[in-house]
Amino acid sequence: MCRLFGLSSAPRPTRATFWLLDAPDSLSRQSHRDPDGTGLGHFTAQGAPRIDKAPIAAYRDRAFAEEAREVESATFIAHVRFASTGSLDVRNTHPFEQDGRLFAHNGVIEGLDKLDDHLGEDRSLVKGDTDSERFFALITRETRRHGGDVTEGIRHAGRWIAGNLPVYAMNLILITPEELWALRYPDTHELYVLERQAGGQHGRHLDHSGSHGRMRIHSSHLAEQPAVVVASERMDDNPHWREMESGELLHVGPDLRVTREVVLPDPPAHQLTLDDLHPDAAASQKAS
Numbered sequence: 022m023c024r025l026f027g028l029s030s031a032p033r034p035t036r037a038t039f040w041l042l043d044a045p046d047s048l049s050r051q052s053h054r055d056p057d058g059t060g061l062g063h064f065t066a067q068g069a070p071r072i073d074k075a076p077i078a079a080y081r082d083r084a085f086a087e088e089a090r091e092v093e094s095a096t097f098i099a100h101v102r103f104a105s106t107g108s109l110d111v112r113n114t115h116p117f118e119q120d121g122r123l124f125a126h127n128g129v130i131e132g133l134d135k136l137d138d139h140l141g142e143d144r145s146l147v148k149g150d151t152d153s154e155r156f157f158a159l160i161t162r163e164t165r166r167h168g169g170d171v172t173e174g175i176r177h178a179g180r181w182i183a184g185n186l187p188v189y190a191m192n193l194i195l196i197t198p199e200e201l202w203a204l205r206y207p208d209t210h211e212l213y214v215l216e217r218q219a220g221g222q223h224g225r226h227l228d229h230s231g232s233h234g235r236m237r238i239h240s241s242h243l244a245e246q247p248a249v250v251v252a253s254e255r256m257d258d259n260p261h262w263r264e265m266e267s268g269e270l271l272h273v274g275p276d277l278r279v280t281r282e283v284v285l286p287d288p289p290a291h292q293l294t295l296d297d298l299h300p301d302a303a304a305s306q307k308a309s
Contacts, residue, residue: 024101024235025127025212026256027194029201029273030248031095034066037227037240038091039099058114059101062123063094064198070123074100074114096196100125101235112149119146119161122171122197126153127210127253128190129298130182132291139181156182156191171195172272175204176284179270188289189298194251199275203251206285207292208267215250215262216279217243222259229256249273 028037041059060074073090100115115125130136130152137144137155146158156178164174175195182188183206190209195202205212220243221227227243230236231254238256240248251271255262265271268285 024099024231025125025192025194025251025253026097026099026231026236026238027196027201027203027251028097028238028248029095029196029199029277030243030246031199031201031273031275031277033246034093034095035097035240035242035246035248036091036093037097037238037242038089039097040087040089040237041099041101042087042235060099060115060125061090061092062098062116062118062125062196063092064096064196065094068121068198070118070121072116072118072123074116076114095199096201098123098125098194098196099236099238113151113154115153117149117154117157119157120164122161122195124153124157124160124193124195126156127192128152128188129293130156130186130188130191131293132186136182136186139185156193157195160195171197171200171202172270175202175270179204179206179285183285183287183289185290187291187293187297189293189295192253201249201251201271201273203265203271204269204284205265206268207288211253212265213252213255213262214265214271214279215252215255215259217248217250217259217261219247220244221257222261231256247277249277249279 039061058076062072064070098116116123133152140158143158143162146161147154159178160174163177164171167173191206192210192212193204225244226241229238266283268283270282270284272280
C-alpha cells in the first residue's frame with residue numbers, strides 16, 4: 022500500500038535528508054510490486070510550496086527515488102505511491118498542491134462521477150485522474166467556504182464522502198508552511214503519530230526508516246529540537262508512537278501544539294472491502 026509521512030518542527034525549520042526509496046536489496050525482492058511513484062513536498066523560507074516527484078516503476082529506474090534530497094522546512098510531506106486510480110504520470114503522483122497547501126492520501130474512494138458532479142466548477146482544481154486529488158479539491162473548497170479553516174474543510178469534505186461514496190480508506194496528510202493535519206479513516210490502514218522530544222528517547226538525531234526499504238529520513242537538527250511525526254508505520258523503536266483512532270483528525274499547530282478530535286465517528290455508509298475493488302486497486306492497498 023502507499024506510504025505516507027509528515028513532519029512538523031514549527032516554528033523552527035529543520036534540515037532533513039530524504040531517501041524516498043532506500044535499501045535496494047529489499048526492493049529487488051519486491052520486483053513488480055515496487056512503487057509507481059514517489060514525492061516529497063516542503064516550503065521555502067518565504068512560504069512557497071515546493072514538490073519534487075516522479076512517476077516511476079522502481080524496477081526500471083530507481084535513481085530518482087534513491088537519490089538523497091536535503092531540504093530545509095518547518096513542515097514536510099512524503100509519499101510512496103502504489104497506483105489504484107490514474108495512470109503513471111507526474112500529474113497523478115503525490116503530493117498535490119492547491120491554494121498553497123500540500124496533500125497526500127492513502128486509500129481508495131469510488132463513485133468519482135458523483136464526486137465530480139458535487140465538485141462542480143471546483144473540478145477545475147484537479148489536474149490528474151486520481152480519487153486523491155479530487156478528495157483534496159473537495160477539502161480545498163470546503164476550507165474556502167469555512168473562511169480558510171482547514172480543520173473544518175477536512176471535517177466537511179470527509180463527512181460528505183463517508184456519507185455518499187463507496188470508501189475503502191482515506192488516510193491523509195496535509196501541510197502548510199507552519200501546520201500539519203492528518204486523518205485516519207476508517208481503521209483499514211494504520212496511521213501513527215509520534216510527539217518527539219528533542220533528541221528522541223536516546224538523545225540523538227532523527228534517523229527513521231520504514232519497513233521494506235520504502236522511505237528513510239535523517240535530520241541532525243532534531244537532536245536539539247522537538248518535532249511531531251506522522252507515518253503509515255512506526256519508523257523506529259521509540260515506544261511513544263501512537264496509533265491514531267478511526268475517524269481521528271490530528272492538527273499540529275505553528276507552535277507544535279497537538280490537538281485531536283474524532284470527526285468521523287461512524288463507519289462509511291458504503292464500506293468497501295478488498296474483494297469489492299478492481300484487482301489493480303486491491304493490489305495497491307495490500308501491505309507490501
